[in-house]
Amino acid sequence: MTTATIGFISLGCPKATVDSERILTQLKAEGYVVSDSYADADLVIVNTCGFIESAVAESLEAITEALAENGRVIVTGCLGTRAKELQEQFPQLIAVTGPQDRPAVMAAVHAQAPPAHAPFYQLLPPGGIKLTPRHYAYLKISEGCNHQCTFCIIPSLRGRLVSRQPAAVLAEARALVEAGVRELLVVSQDTSAYGIDSRSRVTPLHEARRAHLTNLTRALGELGAWVRLHYVYPYPHVDELIPLMCEGNLLPYLDVPFQHANSRILRLMKRPASGEDNLERISSWRCACPDLTLRSTFIVGFPGETEAEFEELLDFLQAAQLDRVGCFAYSPVAGAAANALPDPLPLAVREARCERLMAVQAEISAQRLTRRIGKRYTVLVDEAATWGAVARSSAESPGVDGVVRIADAPDLVPGELAEVEITGADQHDLTARLVSATPEQELRA
Numbered sequence: 001m002t003t004a005t006i007g008f009i010s011l012g013c014p015k016a017t018v019d020s021e022r023i024l025t026q027l028k029a030e031g032y033v034v035s036d037s038y039a040d041a042d043l044v045i046v047n048t049c050g051f052i053e054s055a056v057a058e059s060l061e062a063i064t065e066a067l068a069e070n071g072r073v074i075v076t077g078c079l080g081t082r083a084k085e086l087q088e089q090f091p092q093l094i095a096v097t098g099p100q101d102r103p104a105v106m107a108a109v110h111a112q113a114p115p116a117h118a119p120f121y122q123l124l125p126p127g128g129i130k131l132t133p134r135h136y137a138y139l140k141i142s143e144g145c146n147h148q149c150t151f152c153i154i155p156s157l158r159g160r161l162v163s164r165q166p167a168a169v170l171a172e173a174r175a176l177v178e179a180g181v182r183e184l185l186v187v188s189q190d191t192s193a194y195g196i197d198s199r200s201r202v203t204p205l206h207e208a209r210r211a212h213l214t215n216l217t218r219a220l221g222e223l224g225a226w227v228r229l230h231y232v233y234p235y236p237h238v239d240e241l242i243p244l245m246c247e248g249n250l251l252p253y254l255d256v257p258f259q260h261a262n263s264r265i266l267r268l269m270k271r272p273a274s275g276e277d278n279l280e281r282i283s284s285w286r287c288a289c290p291d292l293t294l295r296s297t298f299i300v301g302f303p304g305e306t307e308a309e310f311e312e313l314l315d316f317l318q319a320a321q322l323d324r325v326g327c328f329a330y331s332p333v334a335g336a337a338a339n340a341l342p343d344p345l346p347l348a349v350r351e352a353r354c355e356r357l358m359a360v361q362a363e364i365s366a367q368r369l370t371r372r373i374g375k376r377y378t379v380l381v382d383e384a385a386t387w388g389a390v391a392r393s394s395a396e397s398p399g400v401d402g403v404v405r406i407a408d409a410p411d412l413v414p415g416e417l418a419e420v421e422i423t424g425a426d427q428h429d430l431t432a433r434l435v436s437a438t439p440e441q442e443l444r445a
């Protein structure tokens with residue numbers, strides 16, 4: 001029996017990427033060949049996203065293309081929760097499963113293309129199959145979400161919060177670090193809620209083993225890799241993480257999706273921690289950890305958002321002086337509660353507000369980046385080029401923030417750490433010169 005080849009398309013957020021990695025790891029473990037070409041594949045798996053309408057459209061397009069080019073397609077992921085609709089639209093699909101359902105995906109693969117031989121688990125890399133470069137990896141610490149943000153359908157797609165056991169997270173992280181990962185990107189729907197679901201189940205005897213974000217991040221920090229937190233809501237207990245950043249256990253970086261600043265809009269959005277004084281919290285975090293980088297995302301043009309409420313958000317940005325910001329013009333998602341809110345805004349208004357917000361933030365970002373000129377940083381190299389290297393410091397997360405370009409450093413290789421001095425900046429990126437060789441470079445010399 002010959003080895004079957006599986007085509008794989010991975011769409012969506014880092015949480016979906018982790019699901020893809022788990023399926024790919026299982027496929028490889030069972031001896032399947034994974035291909036990025038439709039023509040070579042015996043069948044194609046499409047891991048879809050259903051977060052916003054543009055993501056739904058992209059997923060539908062990927063399914064259409066896979067069916068046209070190959071014809072044997074399994075759909076998984078967030079859009080898979082709308083199985084009936086998908087099967088009506090694409091009756092030729094082999095199977096449709098929801099997110100985090102690797103067993104169902106594998107069962108569909110087995111039915112179509114049984115594995116050719118016994119698994120050779122020992123041939124797998126210790127960290128499993130990764131879609132990220134070898135030197136960084138996403139680490140998903142929980143699934144699902146207990147919130148009910150009115151613009152979001154993730155809880156209905158992915159279910160309620162289920163935190164992974166700390167021992168399982170640490171074992172995965174240790175395997176990744178042993179496989180060469182130098183940066184762990186902690187992700188979930190709500191990282192600050194990690195462990196909240198298990199509190200009621202814990203007896204005093206098991207207290208030391210309970211899922212707790214501070215304990216988990218401290219233990220992750222002891223593995224020797226960079227640890228970066230994404231999707232952290234501004235709850236008071238997040239303050240406990242700041243000392244870990246000052247001590248060097250955790251990168252001084254927080255990705256806090258504030259989404260808005262006006263209290264009425266935040267209440268309409270039903271945002272977690274919407275009653276907190278976020279400016280005061282930002283100020284106290286920066287006071288305790290002056291090197292802290294803050295990233296956030298915002299939604300503008302939410303139903304009923306007035307010009308004054310939007311301008312309050314612009315004022316918040318000026319006061320908060322966030323380092324990195326992403327912005328979305330509100331877009332209704334099928335099934336979201338916000339669709340029923342009165343006074344939806346025209347698309348042109350939503351998009352214009354998005355552009356205005358990004359223009360305000362571009363100036364803030366440029367000023368903040370300019371202040372880094374002359375300072376020295378340890379950076380992690382992502383790419384090597386003939387002219388030098390592309391790297392990131394603690395202040396830049398891959399894929400969402402800017403980069404540090406190091407000219408005249410052609411010997412750097414991806415995954416290496418280097419010491420650099422910042423020499424220039426624009427609104428997003430920095431340029432730098434190499435200050436000192438890394439231990440890896442000295443070994444190669």
Ligand code: SF4
Pocket residue numbers: 145146147148149152153154155189190272
């Ligand atoms: S916190 Fe809100 S936006 Fe994030 S996944 Fe949960 S419901 Fe959706």
